[in-house]
Amino acid sequence: MDPIRVGIIGFGRSGCGIHANAIAHIPEQFTVTAICDLLPERRSHEKFPLAKACASAEEVISDPGVELVVVASYNCTHAVLAEKALLAGKHVLCEKPFGYTTADVDAMIAASKKAGRILQPFQQRRFEEDFQKVREICRSGILGDLTYIRISWPGFARRWDWQTSRRYGGGQLYNNGPHLIDHAMELFENREPERVTARFRNALSSGDAEDEFDVLLQAAGAPDVEIMISATCAFPQDRWLVCGKAGTLRGSGQKLEWKYVDWSRHEKRPLDLHPLEGRRYCSEKLDWQTGVWEAAQNTDAGAGAAPAPKPVLKLYDSLYRAVRLGEPQLITPEQVRKRIAVMEQCYRQNDIPFPRESRS
Template sequence: MNRKVKTAIAGFGRSGCDIHARYLKTDPRFEVVAVADELDDRREDAVKAFGCKTFHNAKELIAAGGFELLVNATPSRFHVETSLAGLQAGFHVLSEKPSATTVAEFDAITAAAEKADKLFFPFQNSRFYPYFRKIREVIASGVLGRIICIRSNWSGYGRRWDWQTRQDQCAGNLFNTGPHPVDQALVLFGDATPQVFCRMAAYHFDFGGDANNFCALTLYGDGAPTIEIQVSSFQAYPQGEQYNIQGTLGGLTGGPSGLRWKYFDPARAPKHTLWKPWSDRRQYCSETLNWQEETWSFPDPSSNANGFTDLSAGVYDNIYDILVNGAQRIITLDQVRRQIYVMEEAHRQNPLPRIELN
């Protein structure tokens, strides 16, 4: 360990406390020296956890300084302004998702980072899921052939009545859960910007919410796989596994607990010629392929490698290596910019009615 990175956390709610602080307590390379939150009990929790200074809000924290890295875990509607303020004050910034709601906002943040000669890090921890790394490895091996279609389902059944149901809070399924599957999808899609088709809806009973809680998103483009993502709060029964991938030589299915995939060797497959002009003896095409099947299981069920704490390690490991050793980014700004574009376009296609709070 060369040195410690002095770190401040703006926002000590669900992500600030339960994700970032929980991880940072385990990593001696980072020293939490300050926390900001409007609620007294949360500031008290921060003092108990780190013995650090506390502030009532991000503005006071940034003005006081005394740190190198600002963790922006404020509520979603404050992400852009807090990231801009931190960068303009001369600090590196790690932002919770969504890091922005429009491409224009994201470009303003990256421009501010460049002007200040500081670094902006979007927090895309789902990139480090063990199962997702294995999916990328299997696809890269070529055994599945050309990837045709990828289906990704991040759904369940759950009613909500908190701020994550409000459009004026930059909330909803796509902004809340969506950055995880969209980030993974764009890695699998490739370097091009996808075409987007989306249908979203908001069904909040009589709770007063107006943000989307059903989202069906399709990404497509020339030479790239078609990727279908569903983030629904109304899936009462499981529908298959989280991922189902179709390739010309086989397919893969599975999720965080394990994967299985099968494929065949085209050199060993039966040879055929096209039937002309009709089917042979009124038969359907039929053959026996020499399928090879492999499996992967989550290596250590007793570990937390599928949990937020261990997933955070991948992000913070890379940040430390960048700040201290000049390493390259694993999560590039271009990848996240395309994610913001996808989500902005999805919302543009689905202008949902807004409900005014009484």
């Protein structure tokens, strides 16, 4: 057994709650050997009593007992710490956001290439079952050419922590946005959007960053993809709505349903400019086919909820295979760079400055 020795920087909801807790389930693949937080009381974990307690990120990055650095500190620190750790010869698992700008990502990728170390973006929600099912149905073609996709994360909640402060790199687009933008770009089949339109609002947040946004991605030959996160929508909405020329899919993390028609089994309808007989409206009976998918267990972890563990373990497994077995990464920095390019455009078109630590 040769588990990868992990040093975690930032030991809060993510560093402790997501990463260390996940690693505790896969001792044959990973173990935590160093824990760092600005707060002294956050430098330990009961499952890893031998882990070194570190007061600074530099201590973790320079520790020869650490092979992989998990960057789970404030958003504004990600790119800088990831680059430093790579140049110090560590593999890096970087929480979202994967930097703020493409310049941030490019510097991380360059450091990873120079050092010959793996740089892994932490986009675990790519492995969520409902998303995987939505993508499978979209790609199957049963809904026909897709016209419009809406991904919604509604909620009605106040927030008052650092994630609401621009100084720390907060704001919903860089907080939960990376997950939705990742899903959207996958459904966009990774094309570069020709037009990105973003609107931001600060409704209930105590800080100066947005807690609501909607983003529209458009390109010729691709469906319009709209993404929204709301802090003032108290009624549940479908997370997924996918419209196509042959059918529609809707649903949530628990349940998806879709219905579609086979147009070749319907009467042809050429343009007829004569007023319809009997003053009728256009109406016809459609021969619907239907499908349903239900999650085996409750996996829905929307905005504000702790993420489900299964996708986290899947990402860790793929990272282990990349580091120890040389297998290709399932989620690459180059893919995630395209998402950061979209997010960068959203902030630039709204004249929102990037945090100081960013390269732009």
